Amino acid sequence: MLSCSVELWREALHHHLKGLVVNVVAISGAALILRANAPAWFTGWVALSLGVTVLRVLLYLLCKQALRRAPMQAPARGLVIAHAALVLCAGSLWGALGWWGMPAFSGAQQFAILVMLSSLAGGATGTLAALRVSGKLYVLLLVVPACVRILALGNDTHMLLSLMGVMFAWVMISSHQTNHTLLIRTITLARDKAELADALSAKTEQVLKINSELEGRVAARTRELEHLARHDALTDLLNRRGMLAAEPTLRIHSGAWLLMVFIDLDHFKQINDGLGHDWGDWVLCEVGQRLTTPLLPEQALSCPTLVSRWGGDEFVLCQVWPSATPEDAQRAAHALHARLTAPCVIRGRTLRLGASLGVDLTRIDADLSLPAAISRADLAASEAKRLGRGRVVVYQPQLYDQQQRKLALGVALNTAHRDDSLRLNFQPVVRASDGQPAAFEALLRWQSSGFGPVSPDEFIPLAEESDHILRLGDWALRQACLTAVNWPADSSGQAPRVAVNTSIRQLVRADFADSVAAALADSGLPPARLVLEVTETVFDDNNLHRIRDTLATLHPLGVEIHLDDFGTGYSSLSRLCELPLHAIKIDKHFVLSTDPRVQAVIEGAVHIAHRFGLRVIAEGVESAASASQLAQLGVDELQGYFFGRPQPHAQLAPVAWPTLPSPSATPLPLGCFSPDLPLRG
Known part of the structure; x- marks a missing residue:
């Protein structure tokens, strides 16, 4: 930003050339008007005035060159003094014309001198406004000598002209001061405006810079959020x-x-x-x-x-x-x-x-x-x-069809427990000793109104995948109890038990034991006549603790717990002590196998189960020979198509079949099992 002194200097040079032009015109005019009857010194005055004007022009050019070289710096002090000196020198020459010219000329020539001096003084109030002192001295040098000289002439007219000149000089000095003040004020306002503009510009640049930075950060954050929205945070793969x-x-x-x-x-x-x-x-x-x-x-x-x-x-x-x-x-x-x-x-x-x-x-x-x-x-x-x-x-396209059927069956299963589409079939489990029905296994069947008969192999796994198995299991448990309570006792006074398959999803429920107790209470079935069949998935370590708690709650009620499908899943013989079991059911795949080594497996399982205090049930019996062989091995109860297929109603009559031979009296070696193991029944 330029200082005030530099701005005043620039203004002084800007108007200086105009003053020089006016000065040359005034000198030329004075030479033409006053040449008649002019004294000898007048020619020297003209030459000297023109010489000073030439010096002022040269100084002007020198000052402009210095200004171009250093536009933001204050002018050299010598240039400022020389400029002021030449201005005052020019003023002095015009004052000399007024002083020497008034008595040397007369009439119209005197008036012309006064007009030229007055005009130059009036113009100086503007062209020399930047020069606070030199400008005022220049005005005084122009007007005062002529006024004093006129006053010396002595008549009233001259006195009046002298008085008017003094008043004119005072007005010109005041005008010069006013112009100088206005010029400084204008420069100050221009500087303030420039400073304000610079400040606004700097602020704008700062705001634009901040805005640019914010836009960059927003753009980067947007890209980051878009990346996060479409990519997995853990693997950085697409989500x-x-x-x-x-x-x-x-x-x-x-x-x-x-x-x-x-x-x-x-x-x-x-x-x-x-x-x-x-x-x-x-x-x-x-x-x-x-x-x-x-x-x-x-x-x-x-x-x-x-x-x-x-x-x-x-x-x-x-x-x-x-x-x-x-x-x-x-x-x-x-x-x-x-x-x-x-x-x-x-x-x-x-x-x-x-x-x-x-x-x-x-x-x-x-x-x-x-x-x-x-x-x-x-x-x-x-x-x-x-x-x-x-x-x-x-x-393959059939996978889609299977999936659609699976979804539709899932929807239908949601209401199967209350739309009369479910029923129970019962398959006898007979004592190996006399063929008398010891129990009936309740097998769930579904006759869907939309799909017809649906195999348990299809809808049970589907129900296991959802909460449907809980509702189906509760329905089967209650219906089995209500049906079994009406079964008559046999000749020995014992009514057959009813066995109900139980899902692991039921067993892990905290309220399952309460549901069993409620089903027994509502039906009136004695707890000893209810058998809950569980699969070997109960030995899964993830659920063993909760299942153990549930079975421990059921055991005091008198409900029997049988381990179904023994030998096909998680269990080993050593884990039979971990749960309160009453019997194991050997899976039909062992019974139906033709491998002679399987007999040894069954025989070993029977002896060890008996030492654990557990009864042994074999399923999948389809012939008298198979039944006789299993009885010889010590199996307690038998189940299979030989004794009856699942029917809507339990067949309570004993099976007519030959008397089975007595179990083998030769026990297998018991190995590491202690004969003092407690028996449970």
């Missing part, structure tokens, strides 16, 4: 939203093939439960890294690949192939399966992963639906898990 958003980019490859692989990790919950969720996260990251490697080397460069963590332990991989066959898809999926299930080392620990893969191969066209392709691969993965996990299944 479900990000994968589905890629559908338009896939349609660009019209005519190519889209390989869709749905990956569901097997038994991933065991890693979280056994090692902790941190290990589960590390495993998921490892799986994500393995999925981002191209499926086949020859297609690594030409095939766009998208990988998504679909949710939990599920992943989706889709890859665009220029051409493909079902065999190519299977080969790629099996290669991916081999890569996923290869042992991995995480934090020094070697883990072996399992995975079930579903595959779908779709031609890309304008009608491509990415969600539909993923759904088909998901169905295939579900089928892989249903078939036993750890395998690759390619989608």
Whole structure:
């Protein structure tokens, strides 16, 4: 910003040239008007005045050059003094003309001198406004000498002119001061305006800079949020939203093939439960890294690949192939399966992963639906898990039909317990000693109004996957108790028991024992006549504690607990002491087997179960020979088609069959089992 003195200097130079022009014109005018009868000195005055004007012009040019070289600096003091000196020198020459000219000239020439001096003084109030002192002295030098000289002439007219000149000089001095003040004020206002403009400009630049920074941060944050919205925070793979958003980019490859692989990790919950969720996260990251490697080397460069963590332990991989066959898809999926299930080392620990893969191969066209392709691969993965996990299944149209039927059956099951579509069939369980019915197993059947008869092998697993099994189990328990309470006693005075299959989902309920007690109380069935059959899944460590508590509550009621399907699942003989059991039921696969070694397995199980105080029931008996052989091995009760198929009503008459031989009296070696084990019944 220029200082006030510099601005005044620039204003002085700006108007100086105008003053020089006016001065030259005035000198020329004086020379023309006063040349007649002019004294000898007048010519010298004109020459001297022009000489001073030339010096002023040269000084003006020198000052302008200095100003151009240093426009922001104050002028050199010598230039300022020289400029003021030449201005006063010019004023002095005009004052000399007034002083010497008044007595030397007369009449009109005197008036012309006064007019020229007055005009120059009036103009000086503007052109010399920047010169606070020099300008005023210049005005006084112009007017005062002439006024004093006129006053010396002595007559009244001259005195009046002298007085008017003095008053004119005073007015010119006042005008010069006013102009000088206005000029300073104008410069100050201009400076304030410039400073304000600079401040506003700086503020604007600052605001624009801040706004630019904010816009940059907002843009970066927006990109970050968009990335987070479409990517999984743990693996940095696409999430479900990000994968589905890629559908338009896939349609660009019209005519190519889209390989869709749905990956569901097997038994991933065991890693979280056994090692902790941190290990589960590390495993998921490892799986994500393995999925981002191209499926086949020859297609690594030409095939766009998208990988998504679909949710939990599920992943989706889709890859665009220029051409493909079902065999190519299977080969790629099996290669991916081999890569996923290869042992991995995480934090020094070697883990072996399992995975079930579903595959779908779709031609890309304008009608491509990415969600539909993923759904088909998901169905295939579900089928892989249903078939036993750890395998690759390619989608087939019938899988969709099965899924639709499964969904429809699930809806129908929701009301099956109250729409009279359920019923119980009863299959006899006879004593091996006399063929008398010892119990009847209640088997649930479903006659759906929309689907007709539905096999238990189809609707029971479906009910197990949801809460339907709880409602179906409660209905079967109550209906079995209400039916069995009316069964008459046999010749020995004992009425047969009723056996009801119980789901593990029922057993883990805290109120299951209360439900059993309520069913017994409502029906009036003695607790000793109720048998709850549980499968070997009760030995699953994840639920063993809760199931043990439930069975411990049921045991004092007098309800019998039988272990169904013994030998096919979790249990070992050593775990029979962990739960309050009354009997074990040997699975029919052992009974129906033709392997001679199976007899030894059954015989050993019978002897050990008896030493544990448990009765032994064998199911799947289909012939008299099988029944006789099992009785010889010491089996207590028998069940199978030989004694009767499941019927809507219990057949209470004893089975007519030959007397069974007595069980073998030769016991098997008991090994490490103590003969002092307490018996339970």
